[in-house]
Amino acid sequence: MQILKEFYYFLEHIFYTRQLLVTLIKNDFKKQYLGSYFGLVWAFAQPLSFLLVIWFVFTYGFRSAAHGDTPYFLWLASGMIPWFFISGAISSGTNAIVSNAYLVKKVSFRVSILPLVQIGSALIIHIALVFFIVILYLLYGFNPSIYWVQLPYFIFCCVIFVLGVSWLTSSIRVFVKDVSNAIGVLLQIGFWATPIFWNISMIPSSYQWIFKLNPAYYIVQGFRDTFVNHIWFWEMPNTTFYFLSISSFLFVLGAVVFKRLRPHFGDVL
Amino acid sequence: MNKNVVIQVQNLSKTYKLYAEPVDRLKEALNPFGRSYHKNFYALKDVSFEIKKGETVGIIGRNGSGKSTLLKLITGVLTPSGGRVEVNGKISAILELGAGFNPEMTGLENVYLNTSINGMSKNATDEKIDDILDFAELGEFIYQPLKTYSSGMKARLGFAVAINIDPDILIVDEALAVGDAAFQRKCFAKMEQIRQAGATILFVSHSEGSIVNLCSRAIWLSNGEKIIEGEPKLVTGLYMKNSTKKCINKQEILQEIENFKSTHKQKQKEDDVLEKKLQNSQEEEYYDPVLKPKSTVYYEEKGAKISDVRITTLEGKEVNALVHGREYFYEYKIVILEDMVDATFGFLIKDMQGIAIGGGSYSLKKQENRIKIEAGTYKILWKFKCIFNARVYSLNAGCSSNKEPMHRILDAYIFRVQPIENNMFTANVNCIESVKLEQIGDK
Numbered sequence: 213m214q215i216l217k218e219f220y221y222f223l224e225h226i227f228y229t230r231q232l233l234v235t236l237i238k239n240d241f242k243k244q245y246l247g248s249y250f251g252l253v254w255a256f257a258q259p260l261s262f263l264l265v266i267w268f269v270f271t272y273g274f275r276s277a278a279h280g281d282t283p284y285f286l287w288l289a290s291g292m293i294p295w296f297f298i299s300g301a302i303s304s305g306t307n308a309i310v311s312n313a314y315l316v317k318k319v320s321f322r323v324s325i326l327p328l329v330q331i332g333s334a335l336i337i338h339i340a341l342v343f344f345i346v347i348l349y350l351l352y353g354f355n356p357s358i359y360w361v362q363l364p365y366f367i368f369c370c371v372i373f374v375l376g377v378s379w380l381t382s383s384i385r386v387f388v389k390d391v392s393n394a395i396g397v398l399l400q401i402g403f404w405a406t407p408i409f410w411n412i413s414m415i416p417s418s419y420q421w422i423f424k425l426n427p428a429y430y431i432v433q434g435f436r437d438t439f440v441n442h443i444w445f446w447e448m449p450n451t452t453f454y455f456l457s458i459s460s461f462l463f464v465l466g467a468v469v470f471k472r473l474r475p476h477f478g479d480v481l
Numbered sequence: 482m483n484k485n486v487v488i489q490v491q492n493l494s495k496t497y498k499l500y501a502e503p504v505d506r507l508k509e510a511l512n513p514f515g516r517s518y519h520k521n522f523y524a525l526k527d528v529s530f531e532i533k534k535g536e537t538v539g540i541i542g543r544n545g546s547g548k549s550t551l552l553k554l555i556t557g558v559l560t561p562s563g564g565r566v567e568v569n570g571k572i573s574a575i576l577e578l579g580a581g582f583n584p585e586m587t588g589l590e591n592v593y594l595n596t597s598i599n600g601m602s603k604n605a606t607d608e609k610i611d612d613i614l615d616f617a618e619l620g621e622f623i624y625q626p627l628k629t630y631s632s633g634m635k636a637r638l639g640f641a642v643a644i645n646i647d648p649d650i651l652i653v654d655e656a657l658a659v660g661d662a663a664f665q666r667k668c669f670a671k672m673e674q675i676r677q678a679g680a681t682i683l684f685v686s687h688s689e690g691s692i693v694n695l696c697s698r699a700i701w702l703s704n705g706e707k708i709i710e711g712e713p714k715l716v717t718g719l720y721m722k723n724s725t726k727k728c729i730n731k732q733e734i735l736q737e738i739e740n741f742k743s744t745h746k747q748k749q750k751e752d753d754v755l756e757k758k759l760q761n762s763q764e765e766e767y768y769d770p771v772l773k774p775k776s777t778v779y780y781e782e783k784g785a786k787i788s789d790v791r792i793t794t795l796e797g798k799e800v801n802a803l804v805h806g807r808e809y810f811y812e813y814k815i816v817i818l819e820d821m822v823d824a825t826f827g828f829l830i831k832d833m834q835g836i837a838i839g840g841g842s843y844s845l846k847k848q849e850n851r852i853k854i855e856a857g858t859y860k861i862l863w864k865f866k867c868i869f870n871a872r873v874y875s876l877n878a879g880c881s882s883n884k885e886p887m888h889r890i891l892d893a894y895i896f897r898v899q900p901i902e903n904n905m906f907t908a909n910v911n912c913i914e915s916v917k918l919e920q921i922g923d924k
Contacts, residue, residue: 235597243585317558318580321598387507473510475560478553479497480506 215468222324222467229322236325237332244333255337259296260344263289282440286352289345290439291408291432294366297338298374298428299399304330305378306395309386313481323477324470327378331371338367349439359438362445366434373427373459379466383473386480406432427462430455487650487681488532488555492564495525495550495705524550526705527564537672537682539692539713541720542702548685551702552576552654555683570649570681573599578659579635584628588619588638591627595642609645616671617641618664632659644671651675652683669695689717693835708734714835718778718891766800766807769897774875778891784821785880785887789814790894792876795864801896803867805911811863813878813893817856821882824854826861829877830869831892838869838909840877868911871900 226233244255267285308326309316316323342363350356385391406428412420423429430451437443445452498519500506505518525547532538540548553559554566556574574580581598582591592613596606614623617637622630630638636659643651651672660668672695676682686692692699692713699716701708709716719734790813791799803809811828829840841863845851874896879889906913 231602232597232600235594235603239583239586239590239594242590243583314583315581315598318576319558319574319595319598384507387510388504469511473507476506476510478559480503 215464218471219464219467222471225322226325226328229325232321233325233328233332236329237336240329240333241336256340256344259293259337259341263292266292283352286345286348287436287440288409289348290435291406293338293341293345294370294431294435295403295406295408295428296341297334297370298431299403300337301331301334301374302377302381303392303395303399304334305374306381306385306392308378308382309477310382310481316477317481323474324379324467327382328375331374331378335367335371342367345439357439357442359442359444362434362438365445366431366438369434369455369459370431372463373431373455376459376462376464376466379470380462383466383470383477386473386477402426402428408432424451424454427455427458485533486531487534487569488683489567490531490551490555490564491529491566493525493528493551493554493561493566494523494563495547495554495559496562497522497524523705525554525702528702528705528707529564530700530707530710532681532683534681535676535679536698537676537684537696539696539699540683540685540702541687541689541692541699541717545704546702547705548702549576549654550705552652552683552685556652568650571600571647572650572652573643573646573648574652574654575639575643576652576654578632579627579630579639582627582635582639585626587626588617588623588630589614591638592642596646599646601646613641613645616645616667633661633664636660637664640668644668644675648675648680650681650683654685655687689721690835692717709738711738715776717835718776722778722780722889722891766794766804766809766899767802768798768800769802772801772873772895772897774892774895776892780879780886780889780891782888783886784818784882786816786818787813787878787880787888787890787893788816790876790878790890792894792896801894803869803896803898805867805869805871805898805901808864808866811865811876811894812860815859815861815880815888817854817859819856821854821856821887822852823883824887825881825884827877827879827881828863829879831875831877832909833873833875838874839865867898869898870906870909870911871898871904872909873897874909 241255250257263285266288270284270288305327308330309323312326315321315326346356346360381391381395405423406426407423412423412429412433415423433451434445437445437448498506498509499522500509500519509516509518528547528551540551542548550559552574553576554561555568556572556576557566557568558576581595583594586594592610593603593606596609597603601609617623617634617640619630619634619638622634627635627638640653640660643653653672669691672682672684682695684692684696696713698710699713700710701716701720709719715738719737723734791811792801792803793799793810793812795808795810797810800809813828815826817824823844823846825842825844827840827842829837831837843861843863845854875892876894876896877889877891878893880887905916
């Protein structure tokens with residue numbers, strides 16, 4: 213009960229500082245890209261070039277089989293793009309506190325929004341990329357599908373998940389430097405452990421549950437279900453229930469741990 | 482909390498937990514059984530005070546005495562380990578040079594970032610931006626990244642933002658020290674202005690002069706403890722006196738203050754009598770028995786003792802109500818207990834705000850080419866011309882050997898300069914020889 217109350221106040225505080233949140237996201241976005249000559253182009257260059265290479269390799273190189281009527285490239289992109297967001301947001305979110313030490317130590321303000329700032333600025337790119345796949349689908353001649361309306365739901369789920377993780381990791385990162393490296397390694401493993409390049413059906417069905425434990429699976433699979441398989445999320449009640457419980461658990465845990473560790477930030481940074 | 486009290490600090494302590502390993506801190510914070518992994522270091526120990534609305538309070542203390550820790554606890558950047566801080570109102574704080582500024586962003590972007598962190602909307606900042614930029618006087622540099630700024634420029638920008646967000650409480654931690662004299666003056670003027678508008682100011686400084694000038698109360702911290710708080714002149718005087726001591730005995734100082742206070746009340750009454758006398762004084766120097774220093778501070782004697790401090794006419798009559806333009810002796814007796822090397826005798830005239838306006842330092846080595854002075858009793862006579870305006874001044878006396886102070890007395894003696902007829906001098910010292918106004922042409 214105590215923990216829930218703590219958690220509630222924590223969220224309330226964040227809500228009150230939403231205007232500052234927007235300013236900080238804008239600043240973070242500017243800081244990353246606007247100094248350079250090509251500015252915003254770079255924000256998209258990295259994910260797009262990766263997709264381009266893959267498109268080239270799999271369309272002209274391996275000539276992988278299409279999934280039903282969906283070309284392999286589109287199938288892949290619909291799994292890649294949510295993963296870009298998950299890994300980008302978690303890795304920048306983890307460093308949110310340490311990279312903003314100048315604010316944490318010198319000015320009195322709600323530090324808990326810092327991971328949210330990082331996620332927010334990753335989200336801008338993510339949303340742009342989601343529009344990008346939608347356009348690709350249209351260019352490939354697909355008709356807009358009713359299933360696309362569940363995209364905001366998956367994006368929202370994803371934000372809740374990465375936010376919980378970032379609160380947890382960013383606050384621990386302040387005390388233990390190794391967290392950044394560990395997160396880097398875990399994300400590397402996660403990329404191959406999540407069915408992005410491969411299909412979950414390639415795994416014997418008795419072992420599939422192991423891979424479904426990974427919360428990222430739900431998001432990546434959700435995007436695939438939206439674009440390729442045309443399945444509603446409520447048609448997968450088990451995974452949906454599992455994901456929602458684990459993300460809300462991480463969300464509350466992250467918020468509480470963050471709140472507990474917050475008073476010590478000023479002493480360590 | 483009383484409505485008038487804007488900052489209430491109660492038994493505030495800040496301990497720094499010293500850990501053998503950084504990870505121990507994490508273990509301790511998350512340990513469900515509350516196991517302890519640290520050794521304690523007190524940065525602030527059981528400090529209590531209240532600050533009322535509209536007060537200007539100065540905090541003095543040596544490096545590491547806990548001044549900045551205290552300010553950080555009040556602003557909420559640090560969390561107390563014990564006790565409470567209650568703050569009533571919007572705080573704007575300059576905790577450090579360039580605090581809260583991002584070095585990669587331009588000055589202007591930093592202004593917007595800073596105001597939004599302080600809870601101001603963009604529109605509100607737009608309204609204030611001209612004031613801020615005017616105050617900062619950065620010119621074209623405002624469009625340059627902050628990392629290219631000099632420390633004075635950072636201080637100007639920081640101060641400009643802090644003061645223009647309409648704080649209820651302004652906290653300034655030595656940030657002004659890097660500004661040039663003109664800028665400091667401007668800051669003090671602005672601080673005075675917001676103080677009159679009802680804001681409360683909390684101010685840390687090493688310069689006792691500006692504390693005396695600016696503050697209505699001073700707090701002296703030493704090794705994390707509050708030694709005393711009170712009238713700025715008294716607190717800074719005691720602080721200066723004890724500034725060379727390694728450890729400070731609170732009891733001793735409190736005793737000293739008690740002594741002050743008991744004599745002080747009496748003096749207050751006598752003061753009123755003095756005021757009246759001032760008005761019927763004539764053009765002749767005299768000794769006014771009521772005019773006596775109220776805040777004399779004696780330093781520890783280390784082999785010499787100064788006594789019998791007084792001003793006399795050239796004929797040797799003791800006086801303390803002087804006539805402008807005449808010459809006098811300032812004299813004091815020094816008992817030297819052991820032979821001393823490289824002895825120097827000094828005196829300093831200060832105005833009532835504590836600002837030094839004249840003085841001298843007589844070194845046996847330089848002035849007499851003498852290395853040693855034997856034990857014995859000496860009298861030093863400084864002949865000086867009273868070129869001061871009609872005000873009250875105080876005098877310090879001191880004696881040192883090998884640059885080590887042997888004995889010092891602050892506010893050892895005070896004197897007054899009698900009103901000058903048809904006075905045209907301003908400020909403290911008269912430097913005007915003559916004035917001539919002539920017409921040198923038509924319009």
